Amino acid sequence: MPEVRTRFAPSPTGHLHVGGARTALFNYLFARHHGGSFVLRIEDTDRERSSDESVQAIMSGLDWLGVVADEGPYYQSKRAELYDKAVAELLGGGHAYWCVCSQEKLAATREAAQASGKKAMYDRSCRGAGHEPALDGPAVLRLASPESGETTIDDLVRGPVTFDNSELDDLVLLRSDGSPTFHLVVVVDDLDMGITHVLRGEDHLTNTPRQAQIFRSLGQEPPRYGHLPLIVGADRSRLSKRHGATSLDAYREMGILPGAMANYLARLGWSHGDQEIFSRAELSGLFDVEGVGKAAAAFDLEKLRWVNQQHIKATPPAELAAAVLPFLGAGEADDSSRLELVVELLAERAVTLVGLAEGAHCFLSDDLSWDRKAVARFLDEEGLARLAALAQQLELLADWDESNVEAAFAAALVDLDVKLGKLAQPARVALTGSKASPGIYEVCVVLGRERTLARLQRVAGELASGDLPLAAPAG
RNA sequence: GGCCCCUUCGUCUAGUGGUCCAGGACGUCGGCCUCUCACGCCGAAAACACGGGUUCGAGUCCCGUAGGGGUCACCA
Numbered sequence: 001m002p003e004v005r006t007r008f009a010p011s012p013t014g015h016l017h018v019g020g021a022r023t024a025l026f027n028y029l030f031a032r033h034h035g036g037s038f039v040l041r042i043e044d045t046d047r048e049r050s051s052d053e054s055v056q057a058i059m060s061g062l063d064w065l066g067v068v069a070d071e072g073p074y075y076q077s078k079r080a081e082l083y084d085k086a087v088a089e090l091l092g093g094g095h096a097y098w099c100v101c102s103q104e105k106l107a108a109t110r111e112a113a114q115a116s117g118k119k120a121m122y123d124r125s126c127r128g129a130g131h132e133p134a135l136d137g138p139a140v141l142r143l144a145s146p147e148s149g150e151t152t153i154d155d156l157v158r159g160p161v162t163f164d165n166s167e168l169d170d171l172v173l174l175r176s177d178g179s180p181t182f183h184l185v186v187v188v189d190d191l192d193m194g195i196t197h198v199l200r201g202e203d204h205l206t207n208t209p210r211q212a213q214i215f216r217s218l219g220q221e222p223p224r225y226g227h228l229p230l231i232v233g234a235d236r237s238r239l240s241k242r243h244g245a246t247s248l249d250a251y252r253e254m255g256i257l258p259g260a261m262a263n264y265l266a267r268l269g270w271s272h273g274d275q276e277i278f279s280r281a282e283l284s285g286l287f288d289v290e291g292v293g294k295a296a297a298a299f300d301l302e303k304l305r306w307v308n309q310q311h312i313k314a315t316p317p318a319e320l321a322a323a324v325l326p327f328l329g330a331g332e333a334d335d336s337s338r339l340e341l342v343v344e345l346l347a348e349r350a351v352t353l354v355g356l357a358e359g360a361h362c363f364l365s366d367d368l369s370w371d372r373k374a375v376a377r378f379l380d381e382e383g384l385a386r387l388a389a390l391a392q393q394l395e396l397l398a399d400w401d402e403s404n405v406e407a408a409f410a411a412a413l414v415d416l417d418v419k420l421g422k423l424a425q426p427a428r429v430a431l432t433g434s435k436a437s438p439g440i441y442e443v444c445v446v447l448g449r450e451r452t453l454a455r456l457q458r459v460a461g462e463l464a465s466g467d468l469p470l471a472a473p474a475g
Numbered sequence: 476g477g478c479c480c481c482u483u484c485g486u487c488u489a490g491u492g493g494u495c496c497a498g499g500a501c502g503u504c505g506g507c508c509u510c511u512c513a514c515g516c517c518g519a520a521a522a523c524a525c526g527g528g529u530u531c532g533a534g535u536c537c538c539g540u541a542g543g544g545g546u547c548a549c550c551a
Contacts, residue, residue: 011551046550103549110548119477120547140549158480167478167547175549182551206479206546229481229544236543264487267500271488274499293488296544300486303501313514349513409510424510436512 004036005196008067009186011043012054015247016061018299019201019231019239022265026199026228028067029266029287039193040072045185047077061248064258065265066280074193076185083180086188086218087141087173095217096173098139099126121169141174143183143214151209156197156226156289163209171210183207187214187222195223199289202227202296203238226289229269230296239299255327255353256304260311264304268297277310309351317344320356327357332364339364345438345446362432363446369469370459374435383426384460389415390423391456400449405441430459434473 008024010016031038040062044050059073090096099122106122113120126142133139145168152162173184180188190198205227215222233243240246245254251261263278270291272278278286312320317340324343325333333339342363343356350356362368379387393408393415413423424440431452437443444452462468 009551013551043551049550099549106548114476114547121477155480161479163479169547172549177549179549181549186551201545202480203545204551207551209479227480232544234486238544267487269487274489276487276500295481297488298486300501303487306501309514351513420510422510428511434512438512440510 002194002196004031004034005039005194006031006036006199007039007041007072007190007193007195008062008069009041009043009189010058011046011049011182012051012058013046013049014054014057015249016058017239017246018248018251018265019246020058021061021065021067021248021261022231022268023200023228024062024067025065025262025265026270026287026292027197029283030197030199030289031070032284033287036196037070038067039074039195040069041074041189041193042072042076043182043185044075044077045180045182047179050077057249064252065248065262066258067262071193074189076180076189079185079189079192080180082188082192083184086184087180090143090173090214090217091141093217093219095144096141097127097129097144097170098131098133098136099142099170099172100131100136100139101126119167121167124170127170138176140172140176142170143173143210143217145170145210145213151212153205153208153212153225155205155208156199156224157229157292157294158227161205161208163206165209168210168213173214183211183214187211187218190223191215191218191220197224197226199226199228202230226292228292229294231268232296232298234298236296236298243299244301251304255355255357256308257311257315257323257353259315260304260308263311264307267307268299269293277307277314305351312347312350312353312356315347317341317347320344320347324353324356324360327353329361329365332361341446345442349438359437362434362437366451366455368433369471370429370433371435371473372470373472374429374433375463375468375470378426378429378435379459379463383429384463386412386416386418386423387426387430387456387460390427391453394444394449394453394456397449400445402441402445405444409441427456431455
């Protein structure tokens, strides 16, 4: 049994799309599961559209997702000799020929065919004509593919899929400028790199028999293919911008943990019984083509958010603190042990890192604004009077810990003769600026004695003078 | 339009002929918990596209129909 070798071969013409990211992930996981290798290859044969920025964007996206290549990246633009060799072999074996038909003529033929409702295929008029680019001017090289019979792909996820060879025309291998096309390079590279399994989007399914023919013309057998169901939007058409964010970066920016993204993407088209939450190690261990489904899957942001929440809860505070760092304001991350405390307190109720950072703000900075409506509702005269009573009790505390803070609240409640809610809400609004937060005792403890007392004082003072910064709550 | 693929709750899916009057999860709705918001817990509504076969028995196998998607470049 030869080593399993998979690859991800993006064309660098933009950002890393969630569909591409999932394809990469599946190939990576498949290789991991089988103890094989995962190769990264940049398909930059379209020199017009390829860019270095895109290569960087794709690599950083994969890096973030945790999809690491065992080999590569290889660049097709740097492997020309290999393609030349294959062309010579194809030409020598009579499996390819030069075609001098102009693009205009081809386009016209195509349109005519389409208009009359017939199939738009190249008519093979140059086949057997013996054209030579040196003699006859600009020419493309075409594969002389079989005109009859059929080609069957034994797909890893769909089983055997058969195409009639008469449906497949002679595809272009070399452009008239001499550069190789996708179909040629993909075959030559998969061969050269010893790729054994190709997992790719279902949109490639109809390319597969043609590529298989190139392999056979080269005297080789194609690798095993598995065509993955497409990721679609809510309207079930291929995922695109109008369905929401399609770039992996967008999810990073909205505070999705990479492990959660990988988990969610894996579950889009793959499953393992009823399990929803997977660690990286579990994915690597459990992923296989048997669990891959056939039907297109709709991308559901709400579920991604839930998965993210589960991962946030399961992430150790130190790690979570590091992950939230990019979302914090200047100066908010200066005290890392304090940050860990805050993060631990908020992890239970955070859905995204962005939300976590927002919740952490009132603990890490004094530059905050108070929710206008909450202030109006809870910090009226009565509320402020209760807070004064609370402050009195808190001042007396020798040790600032949760049970003492709770006792101080209890003492104030007795003085005031009210229920906890009547005191906790004003305190919450005063201390955090919002009417939603962790338990009020924990808030006091994590805020610390100095800050708690100072903030109570500040709110009372600035509210009276009208200096308290007010704003509608974010989000 | 030709070819190819697909079809279980709104969504992601379990299900490989009988244990399925179809299970889990997100979401939704109701309730409990409660200092707020979450978390958690309990409960509810919600699906085998349709029609024929095969079989003692079909969500599971076969054939059709319908619907959806993909693809038909000197893009990948």
